[in-house]
Amino acid sequence: MDMELDSAEAAETNISSAPVDLRRVGAHPDHWYPVAWSHEVKKGQVVASSFAGEPIAIVRPQQGDVYALEDRCAHRQVPLSKGSVKDCRVHCCYHGWSYDASGKCDVPYIGKGKQPNGVRVYPSAECDGIIFIWPGSLPAAPPPASLGAAGDKAYKTRSFGRIVNCHYTFMHENLMDMNHQFLHIRTTGKVTPRYLGRRAGEGWMELDYTFARPDSKQPLGESLITGGFRSDASKPRDLMTIRTEYPHQTLRFFAGGGDVPALYVWLGYTPVDVEQRKNRSFIHLSVRRPKIPGVLDLAWPVLTWFTNRVFEEDRIIVELEQAAYDAQGADWNQEVFPPIRELRDLLSRNGRVMAARQA
Numbered sequence: 001m002d003m004e005l006d007s008a009e010a011a012e013t014n015i016s017s018a019p020v021d022l023r024r025v026g027a028h029p030d031h032w033y034p035v036a037w038s039h040e041v042k043k044g045q046v047v048a049s050s051f052a053g054e055p056i057a058i059v060r061p062q063q064g065d066v067y068a069l070e071d072r073c074a075h076r077q078v079p080l081s082k083g084s085v086k087d088c089r090v091h092c093c094y095h096g097w098s099y100d101a102s103g104k105c106d107v108p109y110i111g112k113g114k115q116p117n118g119v120r121v122y123p124s125a126e127c128d129g130i131i132f133i134w135p136g137s138l139p140a141a142p143p144p145a146s147l148g149a150a151g152d153k154a155y156k157t158r159s160f161g162r163i164v165n166c167h168y169t170f171m172h173e174n175l176m177d178m179n180h181q182f183l184h185i186r187t188t189g190k191v192t193p194r195y196l197g198r199r200a201g202e203g204w205m206e207l208d209y210t211f212a213r214p215d216s217k218q219p220l221g222e223s224l225i226t227g228g229f230r231s232d233a234s235k236p237r238d239l240m241t242i243r244t245e246y247p248h249q250t251l252r253f254f255a256g257g258g259d260v261p262a263l264y265v266w267l268g269y270t271p272v273d274v275e276q277r278k279n280r281s282f283i284h285l286s287v288r289r290p291k292i293p294g295v296l297d298l299a300w301p302v303l304t305w306f307t308n309r310v311f312e313e314d315r316i317i318v319e320l321e322q323a324a325y326d327a328q329g330a331d332w333n334q335e336v337f338p339p340i341r342e343l344r345d346l347l348s349r350n351g352r353v354m355a356a357r358q359a
């Protein structure tokens with residue numbers, strides 16, 4: 001199919017001249033980013049993480065809050081995450097220099113007045129089972145107070161994620177463009193999404209969709225989440241709202257005119273490497289508990305299987321998108337769906353263009 005649009009059509013569909021290569025736009029560091037699950041950093045442990053190629057050591061002291069330091073010893077630059085935690089300090093594994101939550105270092109074999117400079121501290125916070133850091137240079141904004149419905153007892157939450165070998169913007173586009181249900185046809189059966197409209201503001205936008213099932217067959221895993229799509233036109237329709245609130249996303253599903261989400265998903269994507277070709281995804285998938293206790297617990301294995309499969313299909317496809325970008329050396333995408341063009345602009349405006357690649 002010829003996808004070229006003439007200038008009149010381009011104006012109609014709000015096609016910009018796309019001056020920026022979106023895959024060269026870095027995640028803006030002046031935001032909170034997830035760097036570890038809380039359970040990964042036990043008391044008295046130090047764990048390695050990263051943000052866009054910056055190595056970060058996350059420390060959970062025996063008492064008190066988690067803290068995050070540059071993952072390098074100020075002495076000979078070996079990772080502090082190879083060290084050990086005693087009381088409130090992390091000790092480098094080589095000569096035993098130790099660091100506190102302010103990044104100040106203490107060299108055990110020289111006098112108090114001769115202590116060298118320490119390392120950078122990243123503001124850190126913990127919310128609903130995830131450790132966040134603020135990698136930017138501006139003063140940190142208040143940390144997230146909740147992540148979707150993960151802290152709400154009325155919901156049962158599945159927390160999962162992994163390294164995905166693609167730029168974080170592919171993740172945003174994938175979730176927000178529900179026209180990709182074709183990808184999931186073997187898992188979900190045939191689903192026809194219908195775009196209803198969008199809202200947008202400074203740093204955020206959200207899209208509404210409803211769905212129809214031409215063959216009215218719904219897989220069990222999906223109906224456990226949604227309570228079943230309503231195809232009867234006389235009943236209130238189901239509504240899915242997908243939101244990018246830079247740099248995170250949420251998906252809410254409201255069944256049959258309800259005003260409380262039956263499904264609430266929170267997603268965070270943290271670039272791992274300096275080129276930002278990999279991201280670590282953190283997902284809380286929360287399903288509202290039905291009135292009959294225990295039903296959701298019984299259904300959980302089916303629901304887990306179903307959601308794993310859908311997310312795996314998405315992972316494979318976004319990694320193929322990244323591979324195509326890498327092979328082509330530029331963004332050849334021809335995006336024709338105006339809301340996704342708008343999302344690309346939002347991601348581009350709010351991100352930060354990366355330095356030119358080394359030859």
Ligand code: FES
Pocket residue numbers: 073074075076077078092093094095096097
């Ligand atoms: S390299 Fe860390 S104490 Fe020497």
Ligand SMILES: [Fe+2]
Pocket residue numbers: 174180183184310314
């Ligand atoms: Fe998908």
